[in-house]
Amino acid sequence: MKVRILVNLKNGVLDPQGQTVRHALHVLGYHQVKDVRQGKVFELELEGLDRQSAARLIPEIADRVLANPIIESFSWDFLEEA
Amino acid sequence: MKFGVVIFPGSNCDYDTFYVLKEVLGQPTVFLWHKDHDLQGVNCVVLPGGFSYGDYLRSGAIARFSPLMQEIVEFAHKGGLVLGICNGFQILLEVGLLEGAMLRNKNLKFLCQHVWVRVENNQTPFTWQAKVGQILKIPIAHFDGNYYAPAETLEKLKTKRQIIFRYCTESGEINEEANVNGSLENIAGISNDAGNVLGLMPHPERASERLLNSTDGLVIFQSILDYWQRQ
Numbered sequence: 001m002k003v004r005i006l007v008n009l010k011n012g013v014l015d016p017q018g019q020t021v022r023h024a025l026h027v028l029g030y031h032q033v034k035d036v037r038q039g040k041v042f043e044l045e046l047e048g049l050d051r052q053s054a055a056r057l058i059p060e061i062a063d064r065v066l067a068n069p070i071i072e073s074f075s076w077d078f079l080e081e082a
Numbered sequence: 083m084k085f086g087v088v089i090f091p092g093s094n095c096d097y098d099t100f101y102v103l104k105e106v107l108g109q110p111t112v113f114l115w116h117k118d119h120d121l122q123g124v125n126c127v128v129l130p131g132g133f134s135y136g137d138y139l140r141s142g143a144i145a146r147f148s149p150l151m152q153e154i155v156e157f158a159h160k161g162g163l164v165l166g167i168c169n170g171f172q173i174l175l176e177v178g179l180l181e182g183a184m185l186r187n188k189n190l191k192f193l194c195q196h197v198w199v200r201v202e203n204n205q206t207p208f209t210w211q212a213k214v215g216q217i218l219k220i221p222i223a224h225f226d227g228n229y230y231a232p233a234e235t236l237e238k239l240k241t242k243r244q245i246i247f248r249y250c251t252e253s254g255e256i257n258e259e260a261n262v263n264g265s266l267e268n269i270a271g272i273s274n275d276a277g278n279v280l281g282l283m284p285h286p287e288r289a290s291e292r293l294l295n296s297t298d299g300l301v302i303f304q305s306i307l308d309y310w311q312r313q
């Protein structure tokens with residue numbers, strides 16, 4: 001079983017990297033890009049548990065380790081069934 | 083007074099810090115290994131600068147789970163003195179001994195330069211011998227030193243006088259120009275509520291000998307020693 005976790009800076013938290021990417025896109029002429037927020041992607045392969053247990057475990061892992069709740073929020077999804 | 087300097091994989095200011103405590107300050111100092119559970123009876127734990135675990139995930143995010151950190155958290159909760167320098171500060175934020183978080187520097191550059199910081203509060207074991215308003219010239223060397231805290235945390239830090247150092251100009255002005263990394267309120271160092279845990283981004287161990295162009299960092303180590311001797 002695989003899950004994908006997205007970690008992003010919370011709204012309102014300055015994202016210097018996202019701003020720089022946006023600036024670069026504007027320099028290249030992509031003025032349609034209004035804003036860029038840069039985040040992280042984690043793909044976890046899990047074993048020995050069902051979807052329900054996974055649904056409890058993933059938020060715990062994301063909140064405790066993968067994201068820093070002070071500045072970041074996360075979302076996640078199952079990728080495929082094993 | 084016995085000092086302990088923690089070594090994580092990727093620490094790189096451990097020997098500089100050890101040298102200043104042992105040779106310049108003249109105090110017994112030991113290294114503490116991150117996998118141990120033993121604080122060896124030290125009176126002050128120093129988390130040195132560097133790039134623990136390669137700064138992977140987030141600066142300090144992996145180091146916080148090391149066995150020794152659990153002991154250090156307990157030590158701090160009992161009132162033990164803990165100083166975190168640069169990466170050490172980041173680890174103290176990640177483990178929750180200090181409040182807030184670090185973002186990437188606003189200009190996305192690794193900053194390695196001398197800066198000036200102003201002492202905002204000298205009623206702490208770490209600034210005991212400094213004057214409020216004293217300007218210290220101490221180098222910084224970091225990628226993630228852009229201090230952030232939610233508004234209510236920031237308000238609490240101000241009310242409880244937990245903001246200990248702020249980036250300033252050479253003449254002591256707090257302004258945007260002096261705020262090299264984009265930190266909220268020019269914050270360069272904060273303490274916990276009780277005052278026994280301090281984190282700062284500048285490297286006092288790199289400014290403790292005349293040979294290194296500044297001895298302004300020494301006041302922090304001397305304060306710790308003096309505070310402890312008065313206890």
